[in-house]
Structure formats: C-alpha cells, structure tokens
Amino acid sequence: MTFASMTGFARVEGGFADRDWHWEIRSVNGRGLDVRLRLPSGFERLEPPIRERVQKTLSRGSLTIGLQMRRSETSGALRVNEAALDAVIKLCDELTSSGRVAPPRADGLLAIKGVIEVDEETDDEASRAALDAALLQSFDEALGKLVDMRNSEGGRLKAILDLRLDEIETLTRRADANPSRSPAAIGKRLGEQVAQLMDAAPALDSQRLHQEAVLLATKADIREELDRLSAHVTGARELLNGKGAVGRKLEFLTQEFNREANTLCSKSNDVELTRIGLELKSVVDQMREQVQNVE
Numbered sequence: 001m002t003f004a005s006m007t008g009f010a011r012v013e014g015g016f017a018d019r020d021w022h023w024e025i026r027s028v029n030g031r032g033l034d035v036r037l038r039l040p041s042g043f044e045r046l047e048p049p050i051r052e053r054v055q056k057t058l059s060r061g062s063l064t065i066g067l068q069m070r071r072s073e074t075s076g077a078l079r080v081n082e083a084a085l086d087a088v089i090k091l092c093d094e095l096t097s098s099g100r101v102a103p104p105r106a107d108g109l110l111a112i113k114g115v116i117e118v119d120e121e122t123d124d125e126a127s128r129a130a131l132d133a134a135l136l137q138s139f140d141e142a143l144g145k146l147v148d149m150r151n152s153e154g155g156r157l158k159a160i161l162d163l164r165l166d167e168i169e170t171l172t173r174r175a176d177a178n179p180s181r182s183p184a185a186i187g188k189r190l191g192e193q194v195a196q197l198m199d200a201a202p203a204l205d206s207q208r209l210h211q212e213a214v215l216l217a218t219k220a221d222i223r224e225e226l227d228r229l230s231a232h233v234t235g236a237r238e239l240l241n242g243k244g245a246v247g248r249k250l251e252f253l254t255q256e257f258n259r260e261a262n263t264l265c266s267k268s269n270d271v272e273l274t275r276i277g278l279e280l281k282s283v284v285d286q287m288r289e290q291v292q293n294v295e
Contacts, residue, residue, distance in 0.1 A: 003240065004295040005153035006030065006061040006247070010145035014138035016131050021069040023142040027150065029292055030062035038066040049136055057143055059245035060295045061150075067135070084114045150295065157290055158240055161250075164287040165233050165240075168257065171280050172229045175222065180270035222267050225260045229280075232256050247294035254288040 006029045013022040035054050037047055046067075054063065088109055095101045110116055236253050239246040261284055265277035 002151050002243075003154045003158045003246070004147075004150045005157050005293050006150065006295050007153060007293060008146045008149035010142045010149065012138055012142035012145065014134065014141075016134040017127070019069055019071050019131065021067060021135065021138070023139050024066045024068075025142050025146045026064045027058075027061045027146060030060055033058060033060055034062040036062075036064045038064070040067060040069050043067065043069070043135075046132065046135060046139075050139060053136075053140065053143060057147060058150075058295070060247060065139075067139075079116075080110075081115055084112075085109065088112055088115060153293075154295070157293055160290050161236070161240060161287060161294075164283055164290070165236055167283045168229065168280065168287075169233050171276050171283065172226055172233070175264065175273060175276045175280075176226050178270060178273050178276070180273055222264050222273075225264050225267070229257065229260050232260070245295045247291065250291045250294055251288070254284060254291050257284040257287070 006027060008025075008027045010025045011022060013020070015021065033055065035051055037050065039046060050065065054065075089104075092101070092104045092109075096103050232253055236250065239249055239253070258281065261277055261280035264280065265274055268274040268277055
C-alpha cells in the first residue's frame with residue numbers, strides 16, 4: 001500500500017443483457033473504515049461481497065457506494081391492470097352520463113398511469129448469478145479507480161507534508177542557534193536580574209538569589225524540547241517514506257510537535273525565541289490539517 005489520501009471519487013458504467021447501470025463511490029475522511037451502501041431493491045445480496053472487497057482494499061475512510069440500475073424498456077411483456085381499467089371506465093361513464101365530458105377513446109384510457117403495466121421477466125438462478133458477476137466485476141473497476149485517485153492525492157499530500165517538516169526542521173535549528181541560549185547571554189541576564197532584586201530589596205540573601213536564579217535557568221533550558229522536535233521530524237519522514245496506512249501515527253506525531261512547541265514558548269525568555277515558537281505552532285497546525293486526510 002502506497003501513501004494515500006482518504007478522499008476520492010469514482011464512477012463506472014456497465015451493462016448486461018437487458019440492464020444498464022453505473023456505480024458511484026465517494027470517499028472522505030474517517031477515523032476508521034465506514035461503508036454506506038445504496039443498492040436497488042432486490043440487490044441487497046451484493047452487500048456482503050462488496051464490503052469484503054472494500055475491507056481487503058482500504059484501511060480508512062468514510063465511503064458512500066451507490067448503484068443505479070435501468071432495465072431496457074423493451075424487456076418484459078405489457079399487460080392491462082383490469083382493476084385499474086374498470087375503475088377508470090366507471091368514472092368515465094359517470095362523467096359522460098352527466099354530459100360533463102365526451103366519451104373516452106381507448107388510447108386515452110390506456111395512457112392513464114397504472115392501466116398498462118410491464119410484466120418484468122423473472123431471472124432464473126443462472127441469469128441472476130451471471131448478472132451478479134458482471135455487477136461485481138464493474139464494482140471492482142470502480143474500486144480500482146477510487147484507489148488510483150486516493151493514491152494520486154496521497155502523492156500531493158506527501159509533498160506538502162515534506163515541506164512542513166522542512167519548515168519545522170529549519171525553525172528547530174533557528175531556536176538552537178538563538179544567541180539567548182549561549183552561556184554568556186544566560187549569565188549576563190541572570191546577573192542583571194539578581195542585581196535588580198538586590199537593589200529593590202537589599203536584605204535578600206544574595207547567595208540564595210543566585211541559587212534560585214540558576215535553578216530557574218535550568219528549568220528554562222529548551223535542549224530537551226529541541227532534541228525531541230528533531231526526533232519527531234526523523235520519525236515523521238520515516239512514516240512518509242514507509243508502507244501501509246500511517247495516518248493515525250502521523251496524527252499522534254502532530255500532537256507531539258504541538259506539545260513541544262507549546263513548551264518552547266512557555267520556557268522562552270527571549271522575544272526572538274518566542275517568535276520562533278509561535279511560527280512552529282502555526283506550521284504544526286497546517287501540518288495537522290493535511291494529516292487528517294491521510295489514510
């Protein structure tokens with residue numbers, strides 16, 4: 001299975017003996033595999049083989065499968081619905097005797113809906129089996145076209161997700177190289193903060209203040225978040241280039257990307273670093289929107 005989207009559409013026409021039909025399959029996003037069938041009356045027997053084919057072919061998506069059938073107008077024999085004809089003649093006699101209408105003609109009576117019916121031929125078991133085989137073969141063709149469309153869409157999705165991962169990787173490197181993370185910058189900032197506190201409250205223990213400042217600096221370090229972001233990028237690239245349905249795994253990774261971006265913003269003590277964290281959140285949101293389409 002290649003990298004695929006869950007969205008797609010396929011339509012296939014077919015025919016057998018005196019019947020014509022067309023299949024339509026629509027596929028949209030879904031947490032699992034959900035199949036809804038709309039089959040003509042009398043063809044419910046096709047539901048089990050159709051579901052089996054879909055389950056063997058697809059892993060995720062919400063599918064609506066419809067079959068529209070038409071029987072040749074020349075098939076079957078014409079017959080008169082005697083009860084309907086008698087009712088029409090009786091009504092015509094009443095209207096004619098009152099002088100309200102002229103006597104009806106035969107062609108007018110036969111044109112009334114329900115008077116003439118088509119006697120549909122009953123298929124024997126062999127004919128029904130042949131028709132079912134033709135219908136399922138046509139359905140397989142439609143399902144194949146749907147898969148091709150989902151795969152084609154998946155290729156475009158993969159290219160977009162690759163770009164999002166490139167952006168995340170670039171932003172992670174920018175955060176790592178931010179000057180505010182250098183030991184000298186951290187030391188200067190801590191010294192200034194301690195000095196401000198001592199000026200404001202000279203009675204404070206300067207040694208204790210330095211200890212607290214060092215502790216806060218340790219908690220604000222984003223090295224762990226940067227390492228995890230890099231690891232998630234590597235993991236996501238492996239999924240994009242792997243086989244099988246990977247949509248759920250990618251959804252989990254986007255949650256992890258978002259968690260690290262949030263932590264980076266909360267730990268930031270620099271305007272530029274905060275800006276990078278916000279850019280990360282924006283890119284992750286864009287990635288999550290696309291991942292929701294992946295099978």
